[in-house]
Amino acid sequence: DAKTTQPPSMDCAEGRAANLPCNHSTISGNEYVYWYRQIHSQGPQYIIHGLKNNETNEMASLIITEDRKSSTLILPHATLRDTAVYYCIVSGKAAGNKLTFGGGTRVLVKP
């Protein structure tokens, strides 16, 4: 599996957009980028995924660079309930579709 690098922590003001970066410079052509988040003491929750095009759903937007070596998760209007650890994961069929969770980014949304 390609490895990902994320900042260990970041703060965000409530109501503002939160931009979470992720580097995955060794990603291969058939690997997808997935984002999950884990609110304290709960199971991880799927947010969004993408291959090379930008994606948007009701939770967030995912921007993937043209060379696919990095991506950004955007929470458009952060709320206090968005405080969580956010994991960026690269996975594909070759790895048995296994998800490898790194340390993630601990996001604290402040009022």
Added chain:
Amino acid sequence: DGGITQSPKYLFRKEGQNVTLSCEQNLNHDAMYWYRQDPGQGLRLIYYSQIVNDFQKGDIAEGYSVSREKKESFPLTVTSAQKNPTAFYLCASRNRQGLAEKNIQYFGAGTRLSVL
């Protein structure tokens, strides 16, 4: 109400004792997974099963065992051989049907295991 149910929420193990963590899903998913999470760390894969009666070791399978006799159930046994079992255990499932890229795993609420 579809989802993944893990029980119990809290579990205590005595020295030399085997304990079994339950994971049941009614999502009709083929694949199921067990992860371990230590404080402040990410999740690590213990075992996974793609179909009934088949399972594979993950990255940290030593000291653990599983079975997959039914599609909806994937119990994890923490054996006495696991010397440091205190952790948060998470079960997940995935639908293998349909588009291959939908590697979306759905997680239970977890079981917190402690050693007495």
